[in-house]
Amino acid sequence: MTAELHYKSITELSDLYRRRELKPSEVTQASLDRIAQFDKRFNAYMTVLGERALRQAKKADDEIAKGIHRGPLHGVPIGLKDLCYTAFAPTGGGTMIHAKFVPSHNATVVDRLELGGAISIGKLKMTEGAYTSHHPEDDAPLNPWSADHWVGSSSSGSGVATSAGLCYGAIGSDTGGSIRFPSATCGLTGIKPTWGRVSRYGVFPLADSLDHVGPMCRSAADAAAMLGVIAGADPNDPTALQAPVPNYLAQLGGGMRGLRIGVDRSYTQDGIDPQVVKALIEAERALAALGAGIREVRFPAYEKLVSQWIPMCSVETAEAHLATYPSRKSEYGPDLAQLIDQGHTMTGVEIAAIHHERLKFTGALAALFEDIDLLLVPTMPVPIPTLTKMGEYGADPNVLLNILRFTAPFDFSGSPTITMPMGMSSDAMPLSFQLVGPHLSEHVLARAGHAYQSITDWHTRRPPIG
Structure with a gap:
């Protein structure tokens, strides 16, 4: 099996299976071999589920041989962020406290993936509690594009494994940018769905009202395929939206013609690194060339x-950790502990003020989408920082908040976004942008992303790892 196999798209694999040119067992074994070869370097996996994955793959072999096709993920190795409950493996959520916790049930997203025939090849590392940093006792995943550069948080393992060809797609979660940052830093395409579009049942929370669960893949088409499997109402999650789930893959061919793309040049250019601005302007030109207004x-x-x-995240995180904090504070890393401590100091009046500001912003954004279909923004205001630079950022809250400029607003509003590569920086690292849409416009986002990727090749670039 050549390296090219590990970078096949989900849709390509599905087609090869149907034509009997490949078997899921062959692909799964090749993936496990690649993990064994490279993951000691990248630290993407918390747990590799080799024996179970091969059993799932053999079942997929047999089903496909009988003409049974469960959908586009049938027989495809997928990585699970380690905050998704799995009854067949520990679910630590990036913490030491829960490192050996084996739930009694699966997260809804896990059940839906496996019902669709996906192969759960392993649990992927993440920052502690899905906040900003890894627990001090954990070896953090390393960016396959450059180990000296930030890999993003909190879905770090999901970004690394998908980018390095150690799985074909992964589940991520996003509270302030945690699908979008690792997608940006690893050259991936990620969809942060509308809040509630994907069930959060059986998913460790960081901040419930901000948390989103979604796919991280190597193309818009692959992300659409994954989203179509995991999205939808869930009786176990009353906050999951009841709206029917469209066939995202079937709607990819609609193109960009007629779509209205909004651009606020002050928001997207003032104080933004010139490399990011230049690449964003080129992305805008590409969208216009495809027929967008x-x-x-x-x-x-x-x-x-x-x-x-x-502050908002701190309050909800404190609530989520009441069972173990502060009673087991010594087992927490410093960053997550500091966040929870802050949450315990917040007053009801302060929380109400944030809630009111959130409502005003969400309403104003909804009004903006009355006149446009999508909004064009960068993912980050700067090219991917080095780890040294990120350490400096962490010491300056104003710089850290600037990193959240293009991500946190859309967690507050619950708006769906698609994140895609749009170029390369001067140090040969991916640059990234987002399209943002009104609630439940994932079909439009996937369609627009697919159109953009049909005339650009940034999403086909691979890290230099062999």
């Missing part, structure tokens, strides 16, 4: 809301 818009006031992301 570009409209100048004014983005709602966001600065105050972004400054309130950490």
Whole structure:
């Protein structure tokens, strides 16, 4: 099996299976071999489920041989972020406290993936509690594009494994940017769905009202395939949306013609690194060449809301950890502990003020989408920082908040986004942008992303790892 196999798209694999040119067992064994070869370098996996994955693959072999096709993920090795409950493996959520916790049931997203025939090849590392940093006792995943550069948080293992060809797609979660940052830093395509589009049942929370679960893949088509399997209402999660799930894959061919793309040049260019601005302008030109109409818009006031992301997150995180914090505080890493401590100091009046600011922003953004279909923004205001630079950022809350400029607002509003590569920086690292849509517009986002990727090749670039 050559390296090219590990970078096949999900849709390509599905087609090869149907034509009997490949078997899921062959692909799964090749994936396990690649994990054995490379993951000691990258630290993407918390747990590799080799024997179970091969049993699943053999079952998929037999079903496909009988003409049974469960969908586009049938027989495809997928990685699970380690905050997704699995009754067949520990689910630690990046913590030491829960490192040996084996739930009695699976997360809904896990059950839906496996019902669709996906092969759960392993549990992927993540930052502690899905916040900003890994637990001090854990070896953090390393960016396959450059080990000296930030890999993003919190879905770090999901980004690394998918980018390095150690799985064909992965589950991520996003509270302030944790699908989008690792997608950006690893050259991937990620969809942060509308809040509630994907069930959070059996998913460790960071901040329930901000948490989103979604796919991280190597193309818009693959992300659409995964989203179509995991999305939908769930009786176990009353916050999951009841809206029917469209066939995202079937709608990919609609193209960009007629779509109205909003651009606020002050929001997306003022104070932004020139490399990011230049690549974003090129992405805008590509979208216009595909037939999209570009409209100048004014983005709602966001600065105050972004400054309130950490306080809001702290309150909800404190609530999520009541069973173990502060009773087992010594087992927590410093960053997550500090966040929870802050949450315990917040007053009801302060929380109400954040809630009101959130409502105002969400309403203003919804009004903006009355005049446009999608909004074009960068994913990050700077090229991917080095680990040294990220350490400096962590010491300056103002710089850290600037990193959240293009991500946190859309967690507050629950808006869906698609994140895609749009170029390369001067140090040969991926650059990334987002398209943002109104609630439940994932079909439009996937369609637009697929159109963009049909005339660009940034998403086909691979890290230099062999």
